[in-house]
Amino acid sequence: xxxxxxxxxxxxxxxxxxxxxxxxxxxxxxxxxxxxxxxxxxxxxxxxxxxxxxxxxxxxxxxxxxxxxxxxxxxxxxxxxxxxxxxxxxxxxxxxxxxxxxxxxxxxxxxxxxxxxxxxxxxxxxxxxxxxxxxxxxxxxxxxxxxxxxxxxxxxxxxxxxxxxxxxxxxxxxxxxxxxxxxxxxxxxxxxxxxxxxxxxxxxxxxxxxxxxxxxxxxxxxxxxxxxxxxxxxxxxxxxxxxxxxxxxxxxxxxxxxxxxxxxxxxxxxxxxxxxxxxxxxxxxxxxxxxxxxxxxxxxxxxxxxxxxxxxxxxxxxxxxxxxxxxxxxxxxxxxxxxxxxxxxxxxxxxxxxxxxxxxxxxxxxxxxxxxxxxxxxxxxxxxxxxxxxxxxxxxxxxxxxxxxxxxxxxxxxxxxxxxxxxxxxxxxxxxxxxxxxxxxxxxxxxxxxxxxxxxxxxxxxxxxxxxxxxxxxxxxxxxxxxxxxxxxxxxxxxxxxxxxxxxx
Amino acid sequence: xxxxxxxxxxxxxxxxxxxxxxxxxxxxxxxxxxxxxxxxxxxxxxxxxxxxxxxxxxxxxxxxxxxxxxxxxxxxxxxxxxxxxxxxxxxxxxxxxx
Numbered sequence: 307x308x309x310x311x312x313x314x315x316x317x318x319x320x321x322x323x324x325x326x327x328x329x330x331x332x333x334x335x336x337x338x339x340x341x342x343x344x345x346x347x348x349x350x351x352x353x354x355x356x357x358x359x360x361x362x363x364x365x366x367x368x369x370x371x372x373x374x375x376x377x378x379x380x381x382x383x384x385x386x387x388x389x390x391x392x393x394x395x396x397x398x399x400x401x402x403x404x405x406x407x408x409x410x411x412x413x414x415x416x417x418x419x420x421x422x423x424x425x426x427x428x429x430x431x432x433x434x435x436x437x438x439x440x441x442x443x444x445x446x447x448x449x450x451x452x453x454x455x456x457x458x459x460x461x462x463x464x465x466x467x468x469x470x471x472x473x474x475x476x477x478x479x480x481x482x483x484x485x486x487x488x489x490x491x492x493x494x495x496x497x498x499x500x501x502x503x504x505x506x507x508x509x510x511x512x513x514x515x516x517x518x519x520x521x522x523x524x525x526x527x528x529x530x531x532x533x534x535x536x537x538x539x540x541x542x543x544x545x546x547x548x549x550x551x552x553x554x555x556x557x558x559x560x561x562x563x564x565x566x567x568x569x570x571x572x573x574x575x576x577x578x579x580x581x582x583x584x585x586x587x588x589x590x591x592x593x594x595x596x597x598x599x600x601x602x603x604x605x606x607x608x609x610x611x612x613x614x615x616x617x618x619x620x621x622x623x624x625x626x627x628x629x630x631x632x633x634x635x636x637x638x639x640x641x642x643x644x645x646x647x648x649x650x651x652x653x654x655x656x657x658x659x660x661x662x663x664x665x666x667x668x669x670x671x672x673x674x675x676x677x678x679x680x681x682x683x684x685x686x687x688x689x690x691x692x693x694x695x696x697x698x699x700x701x702x703x704x705x706x707x708x709x710x711x712x713x714x715x716x717x718x719x720x721x722x723x724x725x726x727x728x729x730x731x732x733x734x735x736x737x738x739x740x741x742x743x744x745x746x747x748x749x750x751x752x753x754x755x756x757x758x759x760x761x762x763x764x765x766x767x768x769x770x771x772x773x774x775x776x777x778x779x780x781x782x783x784x785x786x787x788x789x790x791x792x793x794x795x796x797x798x799x800x801x802x803x804x805x806x807x808x809x810x811x
Numbered sequence: 812x813x814x815x816x817x818x819x820x821x822x823x824x825x826x827x828x829x830x831x832x833x834x835x836x837x838x839x840x841x842x843x844x845x846x847x848x849x850x851x852x853x854x855x856x857x858x859x860x861x862x863x864x865x866x867x868x869x870x871x872x873x874x875x876x877x878x879x880x881x882x883x884x885x886x887x888x889x890x891x892x893x894x895x896x897x898x899x900x901x902x903x904x905x906x907x908x909x
Contacts, residue, residue, distance in 0.1 A: 314898075315899060357896075357898045358895075358898060371886065508826075511890075512889065515854060516855060518854075519853040531854065531855075534889045535828075537889075537890065538889065538891055539885070541890070545894060592852065592853055593852075606892035610822060610892050617908070
């Protein structure tokens, strides 16, 4: 007779929580030395909850299944020349941005959750971190495998790791994550698990995958869904860790509030790149950034989550009103920056076609026709007269988010917002009140920022001319960068889709 | 400008992959949560509800015609809004706590 099966609750108690022991001949504070210096007080690690009740055997079983499904699709995609079924080769530029900007963050997350899996005091928290560490490595690997299909045929994808460390727009995601991993463990968890994974990640992954699905990119869609199924576990870790910290000690509340304020704005600024991807880089649109922000942030977080957190004394993040006000302008301003500096980027940009401009007029009735449509029409006219706009100077960067100053004053789309602070007799510039507030809280940290423009001026980026810097970035001029309509990707795409050819290449 | 948030209902929700395997799961969720609203987006189905959302093993098994353990929900879920209030052998409940 088969033995009766243990319930999920019992299995979790026996296989996860029960494997811990209390050290007797070493002071626990020496075993876990990093969980006190941030001022967070934890009295009872056993109060930690994991609603998923994960055990190592069920974790491995389901992860293996997810991988099997994914690799079946990737094989089919490669064997069926899936890249030829995309809506347009222009779509691949969003993959370039993703591979260069996001994939290295998955790897950094893998490393840092590995550190937490060793250094948090409670077994439940350590095991959840261990699973997330393995997940992040899986995401990094599956993203590389999936997108490497495109590297055989298209430019810009060949050296994403090096580019992540060097190229100007990639210092935006890199510095975001470096800020997180150089903070203490509780701030990291609030930053990445709660603020990014729970509050904001829907705005990255859901539109990205739906965008892949809608643009014929089966492989990316499948890895996106595969990763996102882990993501809901990460979201749970984020919410549980926040509630756990808040319930443990009242003194934790103001510390956590400050972190929520800081990391909402950090994450939101980073997602500006996604806004440009959604509105401009997907040939076939799923929804506008504005609509996604309303659905996934305003409706689900502001109206759903924050009334729950009010119970603990946490209010919605500082500067949220400015993010809400910016939803009509954000994507247009970011893509304008990418468009005008794409001679120095490892992707291509172009002016949206008339159909797309019409779509944006509808999606952004309050701002687009007045402020952005004329800009794009002017850019198109310049391009048609053989004078494609590339801004040759170097822009002023925000000291915190590292995005060039290109955002407008709240409520005034026609004026660029500039904020400054002085610290140790030096002046620092910011794109917004949010970034200035973050700097003023911890100036000693942000004065150390590796700002790509300053580094070029200091002679640390291969030389003083554009070709020298591109060479140092690993960007091949005319292959990886610049105007899409004049790109090698576009020429190859047109050739592959021209009248039928016998035989393959 | 945005209207004040307080006039709206607080929704919980779950986003699921739009796949062959999820179909029976979605039918089961609709049966157990008659007030839930479905929205289809490319590749996914977004389910939102003004009440706690409950996924019951028995109902899912009836729609699938096979045994189903609640852990398998991990294979279909893309994202959710709310708090996972319960996840045991028989049911998963997503709701706001306070």
